[in-house]
Amino acid sequence: MAPVEPLWQLLPYLSPIAGLSLPPLPAPWPRSTADTWATELGVLSPHPPRLITTGRVAVVGTSGSISLWGTTAAAGGALFIGAVAVLLSGLEGPLPAARLGWLAIVALLGGVGGALVDSFLGATVQGIYWCEHDHKETEKRVHTCGERTRLLRGWAWLDNEWVNFICSLAGSIIAFALWRIAGFS
Numbered sequence: 001m002a003p004v005e006p007l008w009q010l011l012p013y014l015s016p017i018a019g020l021s022l023p024p025l026p027a028p029w030p031r032s033t034a035d036t037w038a039t040e041l042g043v044l045s046p047h048p049p050r051l052i053t054t055g056r057v058a059v060v061g062t063s064g065s066i067s068l069w070g071t072t073a074a075a076g077g078a079l080f081i082g083a084v085a086v087l088l089s090g091l092e093g094p095l096p097a098a099r100l101g102w103l104a105i106v107a108l109l110g111g112v113g114g115a116l117v118d119s120f121l122g123a124t125v126q127g128i129y130w131c132e133h134d135h136k137e138t139e140k141r142v143h144t145c146g147e148r149t150r151l152l153r154g155w156a157w158l159d160n161e162w163v164n165f166i167c168s169l170a171g172s173i174i175a176f177a178l179w180r181i182a183g184f185s
């Protein structure tokens with residue numbers, strides 16, 4: 001069962017839903033890591049990002065905007081977690097080469113797919129707020145400066161926590177489906 005373990009590490013949110021008891025996660029997950037790398041490294045992009053929905057050029061940091069730079073960073077983050085999963089599983093015995101290859105694909109597509117769902121929700125229905133103090137768009141009801149924000153667009157209830165949950169679920173479903181397609185579960 002060792003080769004299945006990395007998969008479970010990719011599927012944190014499926015465990016409570018499916019009623020499965022899975023091993024605790026030893027590392028951050030592809031989706032959240034992809035998202036973090038995209039956010040942190042995306043701002044270094046030499047070109048302004050574009051909205052994932054309309055393709056219009058957007059201000060750096062706008063929810064729902066993506067750049068080639070940020071998406072590449074997301075892919076790097078997802079692959080990094082895939083590599084971590086491989087290393088951890090390797091401690092329990094070697095994985096066949098085909099499974100290693102699929103694990104990389106699963107981590108890459110699950111991570112980047114989840115990050116793109118994040119951007120899509122950010123561009124459409126996610127609750128996006130406006131801080132009057134800093135004249136900045138934010139995903140938080142209370143900005144980092146302490147000021148209470150007002151709803152700019154989207155659904156007020158669909159906050160960052162919900163979006164993160166939905167994206168992790170989407171990334172996990174992609175990963176799970178790919179793993180099934182590969183015939184490993």
Ligand SMILES: [Zn+2]
Pocket residue numbers: 131132133134135143144145146147
């Ligand atoms: Zn502020």
